[in-house]
Amino acid sequence: MLNFTVGPVMSSDAVRAIGAEQVPYFRTPEFSELMFENERLVKKFVKAEEDARVVFITGSGTASMEASVMNVFTPQDKILVVNGGSFGERFCQICEIHDIPFTEIRPEFGHDITAKMLAPYEGQGYTGFLVNLDETSTGVLYNIQLISDFCRRNDIFLVVDSISSFLCDPFDMKALDVQVMITGSQKALACPPGISLIVLSEKAVERVNANHVKSLYFDLKEALKNGERGQTPFTCAVGILRQINMRLKEIETAGGVEFENNKIGDLAQDFRTKIKGLPFEIVSNSLPNAVTPLHPTTASAYGIFTVLKDEYGIWICPNGGELKDKVFRVGHIGALTKEDNTTLVNAFKDLQKRGII
Numbered sequence: 001m002l003n004f005t006v007g008p009v010m011s012s013d014a015v016r017a018i019g020a021e022q023v024p025y026f027r028t029p030e031f032s033e034l035m036f037e038n039e040r041l042v043k044k045f046v047k048a049e050e051d052a053r054v055v056f057i058t059g060s061g062t063a064s065m066e067a068s069v070m071n072v073f074t075p076q077d078k079i080l081v082v083n084g085g086s087f088g089e090r091f092c093q094i095c096e097i098h099d100i101p102f103t104e105i106r107p108e109f110g111h112d113i114t115a116k117m118l119a120p121y122e123g124q125g126y127t128g129f130l131v132n133l134d135e136t137s138t139g140v141l142y143n144i145q146l147i148s149d150f151c152r153r154n155d156i157f158l159v160v161d162s163i164s165s166f167l168c169d170p171f172d173m174k175a176l177d178v179q180v181m182i183t184g185s186q187k188a189l190a191c192p193p194g195i196s197l198i199v200l201s202e203k204a205v206e207r208v209n210a211n212h213v214k215s216l217y218f219d220l221k222e223a224l225k226n227g228e229r230g231q232t233p234f235t236c237a238v239g240i241l242r243q244i245n246m247r248l249k250e251i252e253t254a255g256g257v258e259f260e261n262n263k264i265g266d267l268a269q270d271f272r273t274k275i276k277g278l279p280f281e282i283v284s285n286s287l288p289n290a291v292t293p294l295h296p297t298t299a300s301a302y303g304i305f306t307v308l309k310d311e312y313g314i315w316i317c318p319n320g321g322e323l324k325d326k327v328f329r330v331g332h333i334g335a336l337t338k339e340d341n342t343t344l345v346n347a348f349k350d351l352q353k354r355g356i357i
C-alpha cells in the first residue's frame with residue numbers, strides 16, 4: 001500500500017515500532033518528562049513565545065478546533081471566519097453551536113484571500129479571526145501575513161488551524177502574532193489519528209483562565225493545570241503521544257522544522273514537475289506544500305481514485321460532495337519519497353495507456 005492521502009498517512013519505521021509495544025501506565029515521572037519534551041519541541045517548531053503552552057487533546061483535529069473556539073471566545077465576541085472549503089465551514093458550524101457571532105469571508109473555490117476581501121472589515125469592531133491556514137479540502141494556503149497584518153491593525157485575536165500546514169509550510173507564531181495554533185497527529189506529524197494539539201500564547205492562556213466553559217472534557221483550564229506537571233486531566237492516547245515524541249525527535253535530529261519544510265516542499269515540487277503532460281489541471285492559485293489538488297480533464301476524479309486503490313494498491317485522496325467527480329488530491333506528507341512519486345506517476349501513465357484517463 002502506498003498512501004498519498006492527506007491523513008492518516010504513512011509513518012516511519014521507528015514510529016510504527018512503538019505502535020507494536022504495550023501501552024505503559026502514564027501517571028509517572030517518565031511519561032511527564034516525555035510530555036515536557038513534546039511541548040518543548042512543538043513550541044520550538046512553531047516558533048512560539050517563551051511563555052506559550054501546549055495542550056494535548058485526545059480527539060481528532062476537530063476536537064481541538066471546537067475546544068479552541070469554546071475557550072478563547074464568548075458570545076460577546078464578533079468573529080471573522082474565512083470559509084473557503086469544508087474546514088472553514090466547520091469553524092462556522094462551531095461558532096453557530098456555541099452562539100458566537102461571526103461573519104464569513106468566502107473566497108472563490110481554490111482562491112487565496114486578498115486585501116480587497118478584508119477591506120470592508122477594517123475598523124468594524126471585530127474581536128476574533130478564524131482561519132484554516134491550509135484549507136486542505138481545496139488545497140489553498142492562505143496569505144497569513146496579510147491576515148496577520150489585518151489582525152494587528154485592528155487589535156483582533158487570531159486563531160489559526162494549522163492542522164495540515166504544521167511542518168509543511170514556514171510558520172512563525174510569534175512574529176505573526178498568532179494567539180492560538182491548532183494541529184493534529186495524522187497529517188505531517190505522520191502518526192496515527194487520535195491526538196490534536198493546541199498551542200496557546202500567554203494572552204490566550206489568560207483568556208482560557210478567565211473564560212467560563214460549559215464542558216468538562218473541553219475546559220482547557222484543567223488541561224493547562226495538569227500540563228504544568230506533564231500530565232493530562234483524563235487518560236490520554238498514551239501510545240500516540242509516545243509516537244509523537246519519537247517523530248518530533250526524528251525531525252529535530254534531521255535538522256529541525258526547516259529541514260522538514262524543505263523535504264515536503266521538495267516532494268511537492270517533484271510531483272508537480274512529473275505530472276506535466278498528464279490530463280490534470282491544478283485547481284489552486286496558492287498551493288501549500290502538503291497537497292496538490294487536481295482536476296482531471298478526461299475522467300472522473302473518483303473513478304481514478306477507485307482504480308488506483310483497487311488495481312494498483314495506491315491511495316490518492318478523493319474529494320467529497322459536489323467535487324467528488326471533479327477533484328482529487330495528492331498529498332506529500334508522511335513517509336514518502338521521490339521514488340514513490342514516480343510510482344504514482346507511472347500508474348497515471350498506465351491509466352492513460354489503457355484509455356482510462
Ligand SMILES: *Cc1c(COP(=O)(O)O)cnc(C)c1O
Pocket residue numbers: 007060061062063087132133134135136137161162163164184187
Ligand atoms: C485534517 C484537518 C482537520 C481535522 O480533521 P479531523 O478529521 O477532525 O482530524 C481540520 N482542519 C484542517 C485544515 C485539516 O486538514
